[in-house]
Amino acid sequence: MNQRPVWIKHAAQLATIAGGPAPRIREGMSDLGIIEDGSVWIEEGEIRAAGTTAELEKRYGSRAAEAEIIDASGRLVTPGLVDPHTHIVYGGSREKEFEMRLEGATYMEIMEAGGGIHATARMTREATEEELFEQSFRRLDSFLSHGVTTVEGKSGYGMDLETELKQLRVMKQLNERHPADLVPTFMGAHAVPLEWKGREDEFVDLIIRDMLPKVAEEGLAAFNDVFCEVGVYTPGQSRRILEAGKEHGLLPKIHADEIEPYGGAELAAEVGAISAEHLLKASDVGIRKMAEAGTIACLLPATALYLREEAARGRDMIDAGVPVAVSTDCNPGSSPTTSMPLVMNLACISMRMTPAEALVAATLNAACAINMQDKVGSIEPGKQADLVMWDIQNYQELQYLFGVNHVMNVWKKGKLVISKEGEIRTQSMPAY
Numbered sequence: 001m002n003q004r005p006v007w008i009k010h011a012a013q014l015a016t017i018a019g020g021p022a023p024r025i026r027e028g029m030s031d032l033g034i035i036e037d038g039s040v041w042i043e044e045g046e047i048r049a050a051g052t053t054a055e056l057e058k059r060y061g062s063r064a065a066e067a068e069i070i071d072a073s074g075r076l077v078t079p080g081l082v083d084p085h086t087h088i089v090y091g092g093s094r095e096k097e098f099e100m101r102l103e104g105a106t107y108m109e110i111m112e113a114g115g116g117i118h119a120t121a122r123m124t125r126e127a128t129e130e131e132l133f134e135q136s137f138r139r140l141d142s143f144l145s146h147g148v149t150t151v152e153g154k155s156g157y158g159m160d161l162e163t164e165l166k167q168l169r170v171m172k173q174l175n176e177r178h179p180a181d182l183v184p185t186f187m188g189a190h191a192v193p194l195e196w197k198g199r200e201d202e203f204v205d206l207i208i209r210d211m212l213p214k215v216a217e218e219g220l221a222a223f224n225d226v227f228c229e230v231g232v233y234t235p236g237q238s239r240r241i242l243e244a245g246k247e248h249g250l251l252p253k254i255h256a257d258e259i260e261p262y263g264g265a266e267l268a269a270e271v272g273a274i275s276a277e278h279l280l281k282a283s284d285v286g287i288r289k290m291a292e293a294g295t296i297a298c299l300l301p302a303t304a305l306y307l308r309e310e311a312a313r314g315r316d317m318i319d320a321g322v323p324v325a326v327s328t329d330c331n332p333g334s335s336p337t338t339s340m341p342l343v344m345n346l347a348c349i350s351m352r353m354t355p356a357e358a359l360v361a362a363t364l365n366a367a368c369a370i371n372m373q374d375k376v377g378s379i380e381p382g383k384q385a386d387l388v389m390w391d392i393q394n395y396q397e398l399q400y401l402f403g404v405n406h407v408m409n410v411w412k413k414g415k416l417v418i419s420k421e422g423e424i425r426t427q428s429m430p431a432y
């Protein structure tokens, strides 16, 4: 690789999130492994050491001249954020629906009338791979500028084999050509396509018989997701799709209990899903079962806010022993945002998670929700050097000063990919 080593020194707080088991539960979600006057030594794109600046002086002081030195005095340094649930690759835009919803239409009414997911499916079917690549590349840039270095992405705006494969191939290209990591999920069962209305079971057969084998054969996805919801896929249909995916090595994920309580959390635990998503209406039994099974709750407070719904019971889930992750849900309908910092803010404000819990939910637990915990999610020797330096002093400020992007520098695999130093200090402070 031949990159100069990078030495980040004197961080006011280095939140390593190192050392504990993953995913974190209960009190483990409050343990940030904070090091004051912290230092990180990066080499060959990897974290080689993290400790106090004094400790690293002893170990690397003699090599200081070799390294690019970053002075992080007065600043917070964290692992790169991980977004474990997005619909990043899509055609078109749906700002008119936003207006319609503010005038009283509901998300499901719009979808039942052929809008919503169906509208994006039409625009995604029409888009070329190049167009999808370009739009999504820009979205990934926006993620990076918000400190997000790893992103999960779902197909599901095709719901026919050709377009599902098109979306997944675009994700493969993005993963190879954009600095961020993009982890792909197949979601052929995102809605019941209009042409299959009334023949849902036959469409489920098609997913199992044609789509899943092809996606697996081309190695285009790691996970298999389903929208289990009243009026979309029943728990029985969802179970069939998820069990079939397992036979092809795709780990299950479920959009569960978002709009109505429907036994989605229970199903997630029963099929051994790696995570269940949304969970706004999850039952107490479902929450208990998820805790017992170790299913990660992937909570999406920006979506709840955007749909003007009560957020999921993040506090209760943590107290019940469920490992919690948070995500933007970045999609053109119910959460058109790339801001994980905003999502962490909302985790605190609308789900009563603590600032430390929100950070763990957006890093290590989020990495676990997409099986990336061996590479990303914490600052530990051997992991990818994915780091963020924030223009604030401590982790509480990250959640307290809300709705603001505090990112200064982002490193991906040891490479500086975002630097806002110039942007923020365009003019010097005038004398008083």
Ligand SMILES: N=CN[C@@H](CCC(=O)O)C(=O)O
Binding pocket: 087, 116, 117, 120, 227, 255, 258, 303, 329, 331, 332, 333, 334, 335
């Ligand atoms: N709820 C289902 N799917 C997406 C929304 C997709 C869309 O509206 O385009 C979600 O996770 O919020």
Ligand SMILES: [Zn+2]
Binding pocket: 085, 086, 087, 255, 277, 329
């Ligand atoms: Zn989703």
